[in-house]
Structure formats: C-alpha cells, structure tokens
Amino acid sequence: MLKAREAVLRLKEYHPPLGERSGMRLDFNENTSGCSPRVLAKLGSLTPDELAKYPERDSVEVVVAELLGLAREQVLLTNGVDEGIHLLCEAYIEPGDQVLIPVPTFSMYEIYAGAAAAKVITVQSDSTLRFPAQALMQAITQRTRLIAVASPNNPTGAVAGEQELLALAAAAPHAALLVDEAYFDFYGQTMLPHLGRVPNLFVARTFSKAYGMAGLRAGVLAGSAEQMRMVRRVGSPYNVNAVALACLPTALADGDYIADYVAQVRRGRTRMLRELDSLGIRYWPSEANFVLFFIGEKRTAFVEGMRRRGILVRDRNSDPGCAGCVRITIGTDVQTEAAIAAMRQVLLEIHYTDAMKVGR
C-alpha cells in the first residue's frame, strides 16, 4: 500500500480559517483598500496571447533586483513568501537537521520545516513577546540548518534588531538565517544591505501586504548569488503567474499609492494604541500593520461582536504565549475609526470590566 513519508504522516494539517469573509477585512493583514488602480488598469490591458504563454519572470526579476539594490542573481520571485520558505527548506534541510523558530510566529515555517523532516525547535518569547535573541543563540547547535525569523513578527508586531540578527547569522554559519520582511513597508528597516556580506542570510519580501496583491501571489526571496543558485534548482521556472509578473512593475512604479496607504496605517496604529491605552487594554508594541491585544476569556464574544458589526478580526488564542489575545489589522483612517467605535460598543456589550484587563 502506498504510504506517505514519515515526516508527512507526522505533519499537522494547516486549515486557514477562511471561508466567508464578508465585512471589513481586519483579519489577515492584507491591504484593506485594495491594490493601486493602475494595477487594475494593467490587468484590463492584458491580451489573450499574454495569458496563453508560459510566464517569464526574468525581466521582472531585473526590475525588482534594481529596486532592492541587489544583483539580479540574488533575487528569486516566488509564488508568495510561502513558496520561498518551501524552497529554502527543500534546498538545505536534510532529515534530522534542526530548525529554530522563535514563537509565536507565522505558522508556515513549522509546516515546511516539518515536511522537510527537520527537528523543529521552537523558542518561546517571554510575556513581552519580544524577539528572543538570547534564547535563540543558546539553541544553536551543529545541526541547526535554518533559523526562521519574521521581522516585524506576526502576530506580535515585534522586530528583531539588526545586530541581533547579524550575531545569529555569525553564530550559525552552517545554517540559513531567513529574515521574513513581509511587513517591511510598515516598519522601514531591512537586512537587505547585509546580503552581500553575510553569506547565510536570506531576506523574504511580499507584495501581499502593503501592495494589496495577496491574490496575485508574488513574493521575493533574496540571498547571496551562490546560495540562490541552489534554491533555484528545486523550484519551477514557471512558479510566478503572468498576471503578477505583468502587474508588478506597475505596482512598483506607483510609489505614491503605497506611501499614502502606509502613512494611513502608521497613523492608525498610533491612534489604535492610544485608544487601547485609554480603554486600559494591554497590547504589544507593533511595527507592522496590525496590533495584538489581550482580551482574555471574553475574546470569543469580542471577535463575534465585532463580526456582527461587520468587522473581521482574528482570535490568536491558540498561538503559543498568546492565550486570550486578538489581532486587528490596521487599515485606512476611516477603517481605523470604524474599528475603534465598534470595539468600544462591543466591550460594553460583553460587559468587559476592569477586573478582566489584568493581562497574562
């Protein structure tokens, strides 16, 4: 009888909580106002012939590499960051190799590392949910082959310091250090300039968040030219679709659209934190387009109350160290005001009292 690999049999199944998503989308950290209108115009200008041809990513990789200040050979466009993580695991992890993952974090690192038959070692943040740099350093062994760090991190919004990351890369030269900068646009700091000097460093970027193109599936994996040659070997030459490739240069050229959206998110983030302060609700400082805060046992009623008011937020209770927590995406100014008004009403409705606000 046909039997899946041992590592696959052990693998947890990941079921994204999608399904019907009617309402204001403050649940998946996407761009909540959609992509640039210019991208849509580009979409409408595509010809049947362009769709019928196998996609060629090369020329677009040149454009993206230039934008990122990298050599063309350092850049691989991927089918979302998911594929970048997948390829990295497949390129480097032999069965039994160790993968270090600070948690809580994005769930796909653990899935792809597990699929590659790695021994996954999660490193728990303390109650501040800050990047656990010291604990990670101590967890490095000769078998460490990948360290996956989202910075800013999801669902916490915390960032890893440049020096901390460089120290990690130096302490584990036999491991790939992936810095997933999916939320870079809302933060502004990047490890990209170190790619030339740190041979085991990889940086991931995405057009799913600030750029509003999660549906198009376009990510970037960047590393040293030598290592990227290995990563390319395990992927398909046709991994990124022609629509994404056609739209990317257009999206990149419309800097004003992104700048305006990012400015709204930054304003909204400050506004939301001030509001949480005044409501006496505990939260974690965020450099991303979302905020994690503590509701406690009433979190299900809170999420449901928001949903009834047409606003989708995400229960993160089952993330390690996030018991009782809810994550809300920050969108446009108007959306932030609507979300705050709804939060106030829902907290009253669920009889959320000071006694419940202590935190964990």
Place this chain on the structure above:
Amino acid sequence: MLKAREAVLRLKEYHPPLGERSGMRLDFNENTSGCSPRVLAKLGSLTPDELAKYPERDSVEVVVAELLGLAREQVLLTNGVDEGIHLLCEAYIEPGDQVLIPVPTFSMYEIYAGAAAAKVITVQSDSTLRFPAQALMQAITQRTRLIAVASPNNPTGAVAGEQELLALAAAAPHAALLVDEAYFDFYGQTMLPHLGRVPNLFVARTFSKAYGMAGLRAGVLAGSAEQMRMVRRVGSPYNVNAVALACLPTALADGDYIADYVAQVRRGRTRMLRELDSLGIRYWPSEANFVLFFIGEKRTAFVEGMRRRGILVRDRNSDPGCAGCVRITIGTDVQTEAAIAAMRQVLLEIHYTDAMKVGR
C-alpha cells in the same frame, strides 16, 4: 559554511529556453490563439478588493471536481502541473526511493524526483518511441515509490494504454502512479474513472494547454481522497492565484471555445502528418497538440530557417532517443497552413535531400 542538501548539489539545473519569443508560437505546446475572450472579460471585471485578498481555492475545487466527476476531496488545484509533481514527490519519496520515468518525456519529473533525493531510473523507449510498458513493469522493485507517465507523452505524442497503466498500478501498489494528462483535450481518453478503485493512481490535468491559460498557472492533481489528504499537507493553502481562480469557472463554462480549438488542432494534426508523409519525413504518431519528426543533422538550420520565417519550433535533439528530432506545436487551421508552407520552403533552402530522410 551553509551547504545545500546533497541531492540539490547533484541536481541538474533546468534552463527553459525562453527569452525572446517573437513569432508564431509553435514551440511550447500552448494554445496558440490564446484563451477564451470570456476569460479576458472576466479578468477585466476583477476588483482591487479581489486582488488584495488571499485566494480561496475551495469553491473552485468544487466546480472542477464536479466537471471531472470526482469528489471534492479528490481534487487539489495546483500552481500548474509542475507543483502537482513537486508535491507528489515531497509527499511520498524518502531519500533513496526509486522513481521510474519512461523517457523521453517532460523534464520536470526527473528534477523534482532528484530534489527529493530519489534514485531516478529512466526507462528508454525503443525507436518507435512508444510507451515502454513491459520495460517499466520489469523495472519495478520494492523501493519503487513513484512512476511518472505523461499520456499523451511530451515530446513524442505517444499514449499509454489504459490496461497497461492499470497493470502498472497493480504491480506497484506501494508506489504512486502519476498519469500526467496535460494533453488530454487533444486525445480524449482518461484514467480519471479509475481513481475511485485504484488507490495509488494520481491524474494530473492542466489549463495551460487547450484552455490557453499557461500564464495563469492552474493545474489539477487528483487521486484518492485518502492520499490527497497527504499531498495537501505539504502544500500552501494559497498556492493558486486569485486571477486563475476567478477565471477557471468562466473558462470551463465556455466549452464551445475549447471544442472549436481542439477540432482545429485535430484537423491540423492530420493535415501535418499527411504533409510529412508526402515530404517523406519520418514522424511519430501523436495524440497531442504537437508532432515530433526527424530532420537529422540539418535540424539546427531547419529550426533557424523556420524562425526567420516567423515560426518558432523546438529542437528536441537532446531528449533521450530523439537525436535529430524537431517538435512542432499544432495550432489553428491558418497557423498549420502557414507552418506547412514555411516548412516546404525551409527544406528547399537547407537542401534537405532524400538521403537525409532515412531516420535514426
């Protein structure tokens, strides 16, 4: 120092011969007239919000499953057939397992099997380039974990018989038998009805060929519900982009467009074979939208002569058993006539004589 997996270090790099493709595209077996105009209209109707959201494939999988006469759990939409092959290799192949690949065939089987650290065993067709059923049967061992069969096969156009495939699946119950039906629409026979009864059978389909949507990257991998659960585990929930998902139901609904295109290809195929007969050029019978024929040492001059006349065809000389061969995609009636006229001219131009036609 960071070192790629042994299997990756050994892996051949695949460089698709793309780059500039100006002219009549008879080189990649795509739909040469483009996708249905209805698909294009659908594309133009997408909203920024639809592009900004993570894609949800579930509802489209229901539509595709229904069309294929399968249960929803049996069907996984993939980022082209490439991803289906990749996931199948990752789900089942432990390092050192054996993968049987009849050759010549589509090159990605060997790449993904190699990336999974399989021992790849190629089984060469004889000079008829027919499906080597007997040789495959004899190559099965206890370590055989995957048998990858394209039917119709690329670049030969040959098909594997239903009984031959069933016998293979029965002889290797501990292996996955992948029947890649990428060219199904030009053939008409399928293994799909056997999926319920043969637990180790998988069938792949694509919308890159007849449907003219190679740029959108949409494939299907189908198998038993139980096995597909394993395959799903190693993939991303967001592997197929939102544009492909939005356009697929529209494309499937426009049956007339496909029927007309397929009818032209079938007519053109007959017409091309008759022409090759009259030119005295050896060819291999094809059930796909292309024909492989023998030119010999002048093949480079032939391909170049066609290109100068604005027609792109593909040199298959380096495929095992295809020395001296060229492959031409069959498109619309008009394109077939143009291709034939150009072939006649080029053969004269390169002084192609009867003495060169002997075959291999």
